[in-house]
Amino acid sequence: MVSSSVKKHYINSLSINNIVNLLILNSLVFYFGKQFLTKTLVARQQKVFTAIQEAEKQLELSKLRVEESEKQLEQTSLVIKQIISEAENTAQKIRASILVQGKSEIDRLALTTQNSIINAEVQIKNQIQKHIVSIAIERVSIKLKQAITAEQHQLIIDKNISKLGGL
Template sequence: MIKLKKHWILNLAETNLVNLTILISLIVYFGKQFLTTTLQSRQQRVITALQEAEDKLQKASARLSESEKQLAQTQLVIEQVTEEASKTAQKVKDLIMIQGKLEVERLTKSSQDNIKNAEFQIRKKIQQQISTLAIERVTLDLKNKMTDSIQSQIIDDNIAKLGGSL
């Protein structure tokens, strides 16, 4: 009886083993095509997604590189503009200083010329007043001291100087 049980157990184990083998074979045979198609489809989607990601990465890298170039160019332009503005400001400052000095010199010369002109006018006026006063004084003295005999003598002396006689 024990022998029978062992055999039956052995048969049962063999039967299950055979059934499992058949089942696995059927699953592999029929499922292989489904799994292969599914896995290939999945693999294709993954590859496509990877390619798209790589394309996006390349485009993003290219845009980043271009942006970095533009940034460098912009910074260079900013530096040039700043340098030019500084130079221009210095030139304008220097020009204003030169013009200011020239204007001060012109005003100084103009003031000196005006002072000299005023001095000349004042001297001229003083000389005229002195001359006028001297003439008035001489005229007054002559009126007071002039007699007919002195007047005749002056006339005779002047005629003699001219070289003629009366």
């Protein structure tokens, strides 16, 4: 039994020694690792803090850009509305101008047509008058031929020649 109690004592002593060694090791790691770990954590914290500040700056810049873009969009919308308004006004003016020109062209065509009709009437009247005169002369000639003798005819011809300053 002695050997069993020595074994137990040895195991207990070994366990205690292991626990003490672990405590010492943990204390050393904590003591020496604390500085390293603190430096690492402080550096990391600084990087995170810097990254957050940069992100906040970028956010502010983005907000400013969004506001500027919205202002530009509003200005562009106003310009587009103004252009549309001007285009509509121009279209109305052009439409009115086309109507005035169309009316003027219609009036001109009506006047030209009326003048053409008047000219045609004058030409027709002249032709009718010429035809009537020609028919009248022909009838008079026929009646004169029937009513005038050769001597009377020669006498008329001589009178007309002498009037012309004849022979």
